Amino acid sequence: xxxxxxxxxxxxxxxxxxxxxTGQVQGDFRFAEPANLGSTINTWDSxxxxxxxxxxxxxxxxxxxxxxxxxxxxxxxxRATTDDPWxxxxxxxxxxNSSGTEFGPNISADGLSLYFNSSRPSGSGQxxxxxxxxxxxxxPWGEPLNLGPIVNSSFHDVNPNISADGLSLFFSDxxxxxxxxxxxxxxxxxxWMTQRASLSEPWSSPFNLGPxxxxxxxxxxxxxxxxxxxxxxxxxxSGADWDLWFARQNIDATWGIPINLGPLVNxxxxxxxxxxxxxDGRMLYFSSFRPGGKGNSDIWQVxxxxxxxxxxxxxxxxVDMCIMADHWG
Numbered sequence: 001x002x003x004x005x006x007x008x009x010x011x012x013x014x015x016x017x018x019x020x021x022t023g024q025v026q027g028d029f030r031f032a033e034p035a036n037l038g039s040t041i042n043t044w045d046s047x048x049x050x051x052x053x054x055x056x057x058x059x060x061x062x063x064x065x066x067x068x069x070x071x072x073x074x075x076x077x078x079r080a081t082t083d084d085p086w087x088x089x090x091x092x093x094x095x096x097n098s099s100g101t102e103f104g105p106n107i108s109a110d111g112l113s114l115y116f117n118s119s120r121p122s123g124s125g126q127x128x129x130x131x132x133x134x135x136x137x138x139x140p141w142g143e144p145l146n147l148g149p150i151v152n153s154s155f156h157d158v159n160p161n162i163s164a165d166g167l168s169l170f171f172s173d174x175x176x177x178x179x180x181x182x183x184x185x186x187x188x189x190x191x192w193m194t195q196r197a198s199l200s201e202p203w204s205s206p207f208n209l210g211p212x213x214x215x216x217x218x219x220x221x222x223x224x225x226x227x228x229x230x231x232x233x234x235x236x237x238s239g240a241d242w243d244l245w246f247a248r249q250n251i252d253a254t255w256g257i258p259i260n261l262g263p264l265v266n267x268x269x270x271x272x273x274x275x276x277x278x279x280d281g282r283m284l285y286f287s288s289f290r291p292g293g294k295g296n297s298d299i300w301q302v303x304x305x306x307x308x309x310x311x312x313x314x315x316x317x318x319v320d321m322c323i324m325a326d327h328w329g
Contacts, residue, residue: 051105054111054279056279059078073097126156158172164228171194171206217237226281
C-alpha cells in the first residue's frame with residue numbers, strides 16, 4: 001500500500017465534500033438541476049425518446065411536428081463539438097420514416113447502426129423492431145431491416161436499446177395506448193432482452209427481465225449504460241405517473257431493486273420518461289411534460305456524477321475516505 005501525504009488527504013476530503021455538498025444524492029448518483037435543451041430542439045409540439053451518440057455529436061429523437069411523413073418521425077440534431085450548440089433537427093427522410101409511426105431511436109456505440117420501432121405494414125405485429133445501417137458516419141442510412149419473427153411478436157415491440165458491445169438488445173412491449181403486451185410478462189408493460197453470441201449471429205428468443213425489475217404495472221423505455229451493468233428506464237410501480245428509475249445488475253446477472261432517480265430529476269408532472277445516459281455517464285437525457293418547457297413534451301438534460309460511496313452503505317463519510325486511503329494509487 002502506498003501512503004498518503006497530508007495534502008493528498010486534504011484533496012480527497014475536498015473531493016468528498018464537493019460530491020455531497022451540492023445537487024441531490026439519489027442512490028449512486030448526484031444530480032444537478034435539469035435543463036431544457038431549448039427551442040432549437042424543442043417545439044410547441046412533442047419531442048420524445050432522446051438518444052445521443054457515443055461521441056456526443058448526434059442527438060436522435062422522435063416528434064409528430066409538422067413536415068414529417070407519418071404520425072411520429074425520427075429526427076437528428078448534430079453539433080461540431082460537445083461545446084457547440086445543437087443544429088436545427090433534420091428529418092431522417094422517407095427511407096427511415098414511413099406513413100405510420102417511427103420512434104424509439106437508438107444508435108449503436110460505433111455509430112453505424114440505428115435501431116428503432118415502426119408500425120409500417122411489413123412487420124410481424126402492431127409495432128416491430130428495425131435496424132438501419134450505414135458504412136461510415138458520413139454516409140446516409142440504408143433501408144431498414146426488420147429484426148424478424150424470433151424477436152418481434154404480434155404485439156407491440158418498442159424502444160430498442162443496444163448494448164455497447166452490440167450483443168444484447170433491450171426493449172419494451174407496450175405502445176402506451178392501452179394495447180395488450182406480449183404474453184409471458186409480469187405486467188402491463190415490461191422490459192425484455194434478446195442476445196446474440198457475435199455481431200454476425202442471429203438474435204435469440206427474447207426473455208423477460210423478471211419480477212424484480214418488472215412489476216404488474218408499467219416499466220419500459222430501457223437504456224443500458226456503457227458498462228452494461230446499470231439499466232435506466234421509465235415507468236411506475238404504483239399510481240399512474242411515469243418516473244425515471246435505474247437498477248444495477250448483480251453478479252449472477254439478475255437485476256437489483258429499482259431505485260427512483262428522485263424529486264429533482266422526476267417532476268410533479270405526470271410523465272418523466274425515456275432516459276438516455278451518455279457514453280461517459282456524465283449526462284442524462286430524458287423527456288418530460290414538466291413546466292418550463294417549450295411545448296407538450298420536451299427533451300431535457302441533467303448532469304450526473306457518481307458518488308464515492310465505496311462501502312455501499314448509502315453514506316459518504318470518513319469510512320469511505322479510509323477505504324480510499326487504503327487503496328491509494
